[in-house]
Amino acid sequence: MAGPFAPPATALAPPAARPSAGGAGVITGSRPGSYPRPVTTSHDADQPGGEPHAQAPSAAEIEGRWEGQQVHFGEEGGRLTYGSYLRLAELLDQQRLESDPPAHDELLFITIHQAYELWFQQILHELTTARDAMAAGQLWWAQHLLGRVQVIERVLVGQIDILETMTPQDFGEFRQRLAPASGFQSVQYREIEFVSGAKDPSFVKRFRGLTAEEEARLAKRLEEPTLWDAFVGVLAAAGFRTGSEDEIRAALYKVARDRSSYAAIWELAESLLQHDELAAAWRARHVVMVERMIGTKPGTGGSSGAGYLRSRLDLRYYPLLWGLRSTL
């Protein structure tokens, strides 16, 4: 890459704390495939940035007077600052452009994809906990977390507006540099589909360049229970027969027709449906944005492009919940 690329937020992180940009080149960051999992803590040794808090400021640096008030920044004996807690030096060093000379809009393109992946990580955290809460009979907790997922999913649909401020011409300045990278290779996106209920092992075979860790994650998702499995378990725990699709249909009908007796189950079913609808809304928004951006050109991931994406628009995680509508 010609010349150092300084993201606009550089001022937030002390220059000395920013690792050198050596080895730039991949848009997936310097540690592809080994994303920090939400359950790791700042005390875990394998965090990005190496030795935890190696650059913790001294007490003298974090205590002082601010507008006449004595202030003490941070807790835990001043171990943390805003930047060290959020690992901003590492985070803001992950936007490496492929274009040379730098194309203005490539930073937006990288940032928006990275923001999606952060939210995908959060969604997986919430969906798996919601699934486990249903299995444990904690319906209120599952309901709460599914509500949060929906708010995040609305943000994900809305983020496409930001991307559409990029014109096809400006995208064209760097698009060829991306190939064969594509959103199709988002492992977390596919994990969300699998956890939600749309397990399709053929996608694993179609991934290009999966790391062993990513492959193991996808395999685990294909084996573990889905949100739908957990929800059917909730129906069974409430005394319904759930051995066949017809029995599940009958249970759903009863729940829908007797909401005063099955309020919590009905609300859960509605939350699952909402999750499904928002995923469908994202797919619909994405394909129209793609048509606006590249028309009928093939995708960088090797598919027919919009044609392939349109073929996925009918995907529904919970066909029985949709089918129920026709019977009410």
Ligand code: HEM
């Ligand atoms: C200029 C912007 C974008 C364009 C032109 C674009 C284009 C495409 C195309 C053509 C495909 C089909 C696969 C291929 O052959 O590459 C695809 C798939 C995909 N893209 Fe995008 N995309 C854009 C932005 C995004 C963003 C911001 C995300 C967010 C993560 C994203 C996520 C995905 C996902 C998850 C798939 C796989 C969908 C599926 O298999 O159902 N894309 N994209």
